[in-house]
Amino acid sequence: MSTLIPTPVRRVVPFEGSGLKQVVAELTDEIRELYLADEVPWVVGYSGGKDSTATLQLVWLALKEVPVEQRKKTVYVISTDTLVENPVVAAWVSQSLETMRQAAVKQELPIEPNRLTPEIKDTFWVNLIGRGYPAPRPKFRWCTERMKIRPSNSFIRRVVRRHGEAIMVLGIRKQESQSRARAMAKHEKRRVQERLSPNGNLPNSLVYSPIEAWSNDEVWTFLMQQDNPWGHRNKDLLTMYQSATEDQECPLVVDSSTPSCGDSRFGCWTCTLVEKDKSMAAMVNNADNEMEWMEPLLSLRNKLDVTGEEEHKLRDFRKMNGSIQLFDERIVHGPYTQAAREDWLRQLLAAQSVVRQLAPEHVRNIELITMEELHEIRRMWVFEKHEVEDSLPRIYEEETHESFPGRPLDEHLALGAGEIDLLREACDGDDLLFTTARELLEVERKFRTMTRRSGLFEALEKTVKRGFFDGKDDAHAHALNKKKLREEIADRLPMTLTEDEDTADASA
Incomplete structure (x- = not known):
């Protein structure tokens, strides 16, 4: 039986009694020592959340104390935008990256912010509305690899190819979860230096996690008492976390029973891997209705979360290649039908129109789906799925009351x-x-x-086979018959082999 590594108990007294100033001084000394130890570039992961903000602040504070002539090693800050991030968080991160870029130049720091996005073929809407992939599920989690892992890994691999290796600086903490604590403990055993762990997924890269032992409350203590060095207000970050908490409370922690602030997790507003998007629901219901404009997004997310027979009605009874797949004699449904994909597009464009009317000025021009994605979806529908009606421009114009900025495809159809x-x-x-x-x-x-x-x-021939059936019931009966024949052949095969062996023995 495997031994569970418990999540560390939250410390009531921050930093185990050490003063904040002392803790920050010790950590920034360590960061400077690691930075100056070699010429290996750093890649800092930045999501805009509290942990990555605290980590980047520590790195920033450490580098400010390095003499200008020794600031030779680039620190790449990477932030992956899946294009379906919570729009409040996405706006916060975008503004922070721009503020960071300007401050780094002004302060002569070798910090280079980078906003990463997935390739068009890997975006959420191109896969769901274009290809017809059903909304992600734990057993069909097609989104994370395409939208988050590939963009960051591609960037890190480019850095490694250019410099030979890289050090990733991450705001991961053992108190986040038991699984995170177990993973970090596993990598600690393979550390090549005191604080550097190997990256199991990327060769020639190491991981440094300066706040790995911090509690949730210690992160907030640091953020509230230490000014943000690139000028993006941490109190606004706290307000964002408060708005994503049902009671909006971030209390003073006096004992281990006191609830902590900032346990909310921000992610993609389309995520159906969780039972309920609690942070967005809280945002819509809190803050004196200041974020009520996001309600159409929450509503669409909940519609995407359809399951059971209602979901089956939206999906083809055939797999993407036209085959019929069974599980316990039941059909395993394939991609969304043409009608379902067109309806998802309508609902998405309608939500975008409503949000643009209600949203505050700084997110008034929000794009729930980019024009580049729309062009790729149109290409897929017409040339890969042979839906030669070319319905996307018409749907776009009906829902947005604007002309679709794309040339007609009629001459190709x-x-x-x-x-x-x-x-x-x-x-x-x-x-x-x-x-x-x-x-x-x-x-x-x-x-x-x-x-x-x-x-x-x-x-x-492939097309004829795809449309061979009279309908779903006929396809189901055909698949069951094929399964029955295969089972009968499998049952008879060992007997046939035994009979052949007996005949051979008699002949001998």
Whole structure:
């Protein structure tokens, strides 16, 4: 049985009785020593939250005490914006990065802020509305790797390629959770230096976590008593955390039973990996309705969280490649249908229009979905999913009452709008027949312009197989029949082998 590493008990007396000034002095001395020890560049992870802010402040304070001529090593600050971050937090981080950039230049510090975003093919809406991936679940968590890990890892790998190695400075703490404490304890055993742990995911990179032993309250003590060195007010950060707490309370801690401030976790407003987005719900209901403008986002997030039969109605009974997959004789549903994807886009654009009308000035021009994402979704719908109606510009114009800034694709399509209507009418309400015929015509158009038509028959055959069924019930019955035949063959196969062996023995 594995031994659980308990989360450290919160200390009532901050910093175990040491004064804040002493604690900060000792840590900044350590940071300066590590900074000057070699030429390996640093990469500081910055989310705009309390832990990463405290960590960056310590690094900043330490570097200010380094003579200018010795500030030769770049400290890269990276902040990953998934493009679906809580908009209040996203605005805070964006403003902080710009303030940080200006302050670093003015103070002659080698600190370089970087805002990272996922590639267009990896964004939330391109995958959900474009490809039709269902909202993320613990067993299909397609979002974190694409939207958060890849952008930061790509940046760190570039730094490693340029310099040979890198040191990551992170605001991780053992008191965050038992799993975090276990992971940090595991890496501590493999430390190459007293405070540097190996990074299990990225070669040639080490991890330094200066506030790893701090409690939640110690982080806030530091932030409230130490001015932010790049000029972004920490009291505003506290206000943001207060607004994300149901009772808005951040009490003075007098014993271990007193609730702590700032336990709220900010993340993507679209996240369906949690049962409820408590921080956004609190923001909408708190702060004298100052953040009520985010209610359309919370409403859309809750709609994305649909499960069971209601979700099945939104998803194709076939997988992305057209196959039928079973689990305990039940169909495992595939991507969102065309109708569902179009409806998600409508709801998203409608929410964006409402938010832009209600939001305060500093987020008035918020983009819940970027124009680049819309162009990529349009391309996917038309050229990968063969939805040649090209419905995205029409949906955009109906929901935003603005013209879609993209050129017509009609000259590239097999059928125009009029012919599409005729084809749908000819299919007499059979949606599966319509989509199959539409895809067959698009496949023919695609190969028509090629000098060599190698692969045409395979593409046509694949399309026919996808639309082979009369509907979901027919597909289900067909899959069950195939499963039954496979099981019968598997049951007979060992017997056949035994009979063959008996025959061979008799012959011998």
